[in-house]
Amino acid sequence: KQEVTQIPAALSVPEGENLVLNCSFTDSAIYNLQWFRQDPGKGLTSLLLIQSSQREQTSGRLNASLDKSSGRSTLYIAASQPGDSATYLCAVKPGSARQLTFGSGTQLTVLP
């Protein structure tokens, strides 16, 4: 059974710092990996989708990498801002299934 782990569970940084969020998964046979953002009391906003054949994806200040063989992904946020404060969730789509398997998320606080 696929398991997804996100470390750390919570992170607090001063504004302007570059930071890395980590995601690991136990079964490397994935179809793709998605990073989401969730604001308190809200749904999920998709940030980046990496297909299994890709190594990274970039969108603005965000860069996500994927190392399928080692079962790891990182989300890099450059020049963090208070508006980046949210919970970031990593999810993988196993090769044999349609649904996503999620980690528990990293709660990020960017202090002004």
Added chain:
Amino acid sequence: GAGVSQTPSNKVTEKGKYVELRCDPISGHTALYWYRQSLGQGPEFLIYFQGTGAADDSGLPNDRFFAVRPEGSVSTLKIQRTERGDSAVYLCASSPKGGGYEQYFGPGTRLTVT
């Protein structure tokens, strides 16, 4: 364009009652997913529809939970004899097809069973 919508946004019900939660996917999306998110956890899969049929309902916790999508668009998640442990946020997502397509999530319905 319009995103995924869910109604109601909040639902408070008494233990033992029946509830229905509605999901309106993005127009043209054939795949629809229901997930449940407990406090401090990531969403957990409940059921997946491709068109009108439930292609995978392996995540439904027991037979009190049932979902339909009769015309291949709007879906309703139905919970019978609600229990306090059913309290969670129920999220709906849709995608153009199944497979490797990106999933787009709605705002969720927060269900509280008292």
